[in-house]
Amino acid sequence: MVDLGSGSGLLGLGAAARTGGVVHCVDLFVATDLSGNTPDRLRANAAALGVADRVRVHRTDTRATGLPDACADVVLSSLCLHNLADAGARGEALDEVVRILRPGGTVVVSDLAHVRAEYAPHLEGRGLAVRTERVPGTFPPQRLLVAHRPG
Numbered sequence: 001m002v003d004l005g006s007g008s009g010l011l012g013l014g015a016a017a018r019t020g021g022v023v024h025c026v027d028l029f030v031a032t033d034l035s036g037n038t039p040d041r042l043r044a045n046a047a048a049l050g051v052a053d054r055v056r057v058h059r060t061d062t063r064a065t066g067l068p069d070a071c072a073d074v075v076l077s078s079l080c081l082h083n084l085a086d087a088g089a090r091g092e093a094l095d096e097v098v099r100i101l102r103p104g105g106t107v108v109v110s111d112l113a114h115v116r117a118e119y120a121p122h123l124e125g126r127g128l129a130v131r132t133e134r135v136p137g138t139f140p141p142q143r144l145l146v147a148h149r150p151g
Contacts, residue, residue: 001015001016001019001022001024001072001073001074001075001076001101002023002024002026002065002067002071002072002074002076003015003023003024003025003026003074003076003077004027004062004065004075004076004077004081004093004097004141005026005027005062005077005079005080005081005083006025006026006027006042006044006057006082007027007029007037007042007093008036008037008041008042009041009042009043009045009046009055010078011027011076011077011078012024012025012076013025013042013045013046013049013051013054013055014073014077015074016046016049016051016054016055017049017050017051018112020054021054022054022055022056023051023053023054023055023056023139024056024058024067024071024072025056025057025063026058026060026062026065026067027039027042027058027059027080028059028060028061028062029059029095031137032106035058037058039057042055042057043055043057049055061079062080062081062084062093062096063084063089063092063093063096064096065093065096065100067100068100069099069100069101070099070101070102070103071100071102072100072101072102072105072109073101073102073104073105073106074098074105074106074107074108075100075101075105075107075108076082076108076109077088077097077107077109077110077111077148078109078110079110079111079142080111081091081094081109081111081114081119081122082111082112082113082114087118089148090114090119090122091117091118091122094119094122094126095126097123098123098126098128099151101149102149103149103150103151104149104150104151105148105149106146106147106148106149107145107147107148107149108144108146109144109145109147110135110142110143110144110145111142111143111145112140112141112142112143112148115143115144115145116132116143119145120132120145120147123145123147127138127149127150128147128149128150129147129148129149129150130145130146130147131146131147132144132145132146
């Protein structure tokens, strides 16, 4: 499993606590984005949850994770991809998702912008089956994308 834009680990560590596998948390940990999001904070949160032995922290760009091809059965991302400067950069990040996703794998993205207009058609163009929906009760409003790669 991979958590792109993991920050302090909300999604990735939650997944690690519910599964038995390794979770790769990928983030640049840019201090101006969210105060306190650092690799050390993520590691401390992992230790507090008792999952530190199964969490791998990667301080790298979501467009070039360095992870092996087809290594992830699930890729998660929340409130990350919209931070990339333009559609081309966001497309590169989505191509990286497709590269690391195993056949039969699932992508789940929650974001503030670009979900229906960019992310969905981009992933559909790469052969994934995609659905999007509004996430109820969020402010600012978020959209959810769930995509499956054929197995």
